[in-house]
Amino acid sequence: MSVNLFDANFYRTLYPDLARAGITTDAQLRQHFLDRGITEGRQFSRFADINYYATSYPDLTNAGLTKNQLFGHMEQFGIGEKRRPGVVFNAAYYRAVNTDLAQANLTDEQLVQHYQNFGLKEGRVASEFFNPTVYLNSNPDLKAAFGNDFEKAEQHFLSNGIREGRTSSLPIAPATDPGNLPSVSYELGTLLTRPTFVDSVGTPDPEDYYRIILDKPSNLNLTLGGLSSNTTLKLFADVNNNAAIEPGEELNSVTGTPSSLAAITRNLAQGSYYIDVVTGSPTSSSSYSLSFAASAIPTTTASDPGSTPATALNVDTLAGTRTYQDFVGTTDRDDFYRFVLGDVRSFNLSLSGVSDGVTANLYGDSNSNGSIDPGEFLASAGASPSSIGSIARTLGAGTYFVDIVSNTPTVNTSYNLSLTA
Structure with a gap:
């Protein structure tokens, strides 16, 4: 069922330049958004967000959907498929926690319209991540500024x-x-806040799986407590985004007890992850409290270096020194950089600041086809927590690739890369 997520009144108010251009009707505003606004990064809704939708559902971006297609998918299929259009609204949650709306048998589109027109004004909760009353009461400065x-x-x-x-x-x-x-x-979806969920596991429901998306390299903290019997907390990386756990994708497993927490703290690359809460034995059961928190790991690249030569971060002509700080890990093992030399140069590469084994590989794109072919490998250098990886050699004019790759699938580490010519 299609749901209209474009809020014409919101768009009209936010962008007065459109009225000055004679774009005033709801139909004209929607068409402007589809034709230009979406590529200009204009907001179309108070609570729905194309960028959030794209990062939260990598199956759609991996399928090559453009922003216009993502918007179309969000309206035509997303709500019906229980996908979140943004961090503050989840139709399934809105229905579940507002019993009067559930009893009224409102459709998904009616729920969207209700939240836009009435729900937020009434202080209703529409997401696990945002409770407007809690937000104001927990932040006195905002309560003083906004009241209710x-x-x-x-x-x-x-x-x-x-x-x-x-x-x-x-x-x-x-x-x-x-x-x-x-x-x-x-x-x-994309983990932007620090939610805590309370539930239970036991016969006949021994496991509870949660899925999160990290939209950037992050330090993830998971804490499992409030237990009445031994319960295990597990973390998995969905490396190939196939919604299944395969050999090598388990990252951590920690067991908590009634007197001790189970906690996982780990630096991770952007990607999709599963958290599993599982009973300690087939006959045991336990309530639990599971807390999530993620903080971004600093990087200096404008965008994540791609995992293939075709999607490499383009350094362009290298003259002098360029430095980069980024991250490689289980769900993002390779970072490719592309640079060009206009003439013969002395080239130096330095790789440092790692917490585990990482390798830098240098390739020459001898036929300028934008890919790495047999015979184009030039040099390699490894870095570890106690050693710097370095490459020094004379290179001729041409195009080159540097690949920063984690040594094993379980490595998750920041790195500092310096390129000089």
Whole structure:
């Protein structure tokens, strides 16, 4: 069922330049967004976000959907497939926690319209990540500034609160029971806040799977507590985004007890991850409290260097020294850089600042076809926590690639790369 997520009144108010250009009707505003606004990065809704949708559902971006196609998918299929259009609205959750709306048998489109027109003004909760009343009461400066204006609270949360790490929700139960397989996991989308979920595992529901997306290299912290019997917390990386756990994708496993927490803290590349809460034995059961938190790891690249030569970060002509700080890990093992030399140069590469084994490989694109062919490998250097990797050699005019690659699938580390010519 198609759901109209374009909010003409919001778009009209946010962009007064359109009225000056004679674009005033709802139909004209929507057409402007589809023709130009979406590529210009204009917002079309108070709560739906194309960028959030793209990062939260890599199956769509991996399928090559453009921003226009992502918007079309969001409206035509996304809500019906229980996908989140943004961090503050989840139709399934809105229905689950507002019993009057569930009893009224509102469709997904009606739920969207209700939230846009009434729900937020009434202070209703539409997402596990944002409770407008909690947000205002937990942040006295905002309460003093906004009173009980929930629309201003939501606006502040999206524009500043997430970045500032402000408290935005209380521990809550999932809207539906997390499934006992990755394919039926409880989808949390892109992890932008620090939610805590309370639930239980036991016979006949021994496992609860959650799925999160990290949209950038991050330090992930998971804490499992409130246990009445031994319970294990597991972390997996969905390296190939196939919604299944395969050999080599388990990253951590820690068991908590009634008197001790189970905690996982790990630096991870951007990507898709599963968290599994599982009972300690087939006959045991336990309630639990599971907390999530992720903080971005600093990088200096404008965008993530691609994992293939075709998607390499383009350094362009290398003259002097360029330095980069980025990250490689289980879901992003390769970072490719492309540079060009206009004449014969003395080239130096330095790789440092790693917490595990990482290798730098240098290739020459001798036939300028943008790919790496047999015979184009030139040199390699390894770096470790106690040693710097370096390459020094004379290179002729031409195009070159540097590949920074983690030595094993379980390596997750930042690195510092210096290129000089």
